[in-house]
Amino acid sequence: MLLMAQSLLGIILIPLAAWALSEDRAALGKAGAVKIAAAGIALQALIAALLLGLPASRLLFDLMARAVAALQAATLEGVKLVFGYLGGGPAPFAVASPQHSFILAFQALPLILVMAVLSRLFYHWGLLQRVVAAFAWALQKTLSVGGPLGTATAANIFVGMVDAPLLVRPYLATMSRGALFATMTAGMATVAGTVLALYASLLEPHLPGAAGHLIAASVMSAPAALMIARLMVPAGFEEGPERAGPDLDDAPHSSMDAIAQGTIDGLRILAYVVSMLVVMVALVALANMILQALTQPLALDLTVQRILGWLFAPFAFVIGIPLSETGTAGGLLATKTVLNELLAYIEMAKLP
Secondary structure: OHHHHHHHHHHHHHHHHHHHOOOOHHHHHHHHHHHHHHHHHHHHHHHHHHHHHOOHHHHHHHHHHHHHHHHHHHHHHHHHHHHHHHHOOOOOOOOOOHHHOOOHHHHOOOHHHHHHHHHHHHHHOOHHHHHHHHHHHHHHHHHOOOHHHHHHHHHHOOOOOOHHHHOEHHHHOOOOHHHHHHHHHHHHHOOOHHHHHHHHHHHOOOOOOHHHHHHHHHHHHHHHHHHHHHHHOOOOOOOOOOOOOOEOOOOOOOHHHHHHHHHHHHHHHHHHHHHHHHHHHHHHHHHHHHHHHHHHHHOOOOOHHHHHHHHHHHHHHHOOOOHHHHHHHHHHHHHHHHHOHHHHHHHHHHOO
16 A cells, blocks of 8 residues: 555656756646646556556566577577687586676677667568557557657667667658657667667566566656656657658668678677676776775765665655665666666666
8 A cells, every 4th residue: 555655656746847847837837737647647557557467468478588588598509609618608627616607798798689680680571660650650649749759769669779760860850859858768768679688688587577577668668758758848749740650771671681780780789788887887896996995984885886876765766666675776776877777787687
């Protein structure tokens, strides 16, 4: 009962905070703001009921888990061929501690390459366009957004926040400030398909059906992002043609071309992820050393993670996290928002 009251408080406070920070509250009016918030929350509830409440959802989550496991196993076959025991293959020596033989860069992150290739193949075969168009149509009809914004938001659910705007490249120059803000907000709120399988593989040992939960969360976040963005920057959401199909200037000409393009895209993302992980972990470690040196005379044990956890604990509380876990959840939210999303998932996978 307490958690329900807490969640209800968050449902009220979060849209209210977005409206309070709006750059043009007069353009919306109180009635308009309530209508936008109600539409966004209602669509989220409908998606949750369809993805989580129906008996078929358990089957869907099981299929997603199997798909992620299959992708991971297939990726490991290629990794073992190229990197040998570093990629999970048989070691040419006796391993003293097998539990410590997992190497993130070789055994988990290459999944990004395979997902990037599959995304390009699905685009070439026309599957991605159909799914994106269906989601875009649903967003247009329920939240009254323009075609380019609906398409870009729907694309954010399946591809990265860098690639999604490129699918509506011809319309970017004429999109309003509000529509561009909403596109970026949706990109920050959803999980890119190229890394979703990676996150699911990290969480699957601790959370069965992690892939299904992540997909449900990503789909539910799309209308939430549009709701928050429209409350904060309300102008121009309905502009643009009613239909704006996904478009790429460098669309592949064949399946092999799609595989080649996807590999190059995946390699770029993989290099970025590895580099950012090294840099962010190093910077956090350096900041913790400085904090330790400054606070040691005061007998305080402060770290960047602990401070950010305290700062983000109120946000964790209003989104429905039990009070006893707000510190931990706040730390994960802070790591995701301030530092790096993958770091947050790695830390979450380590939790008991």
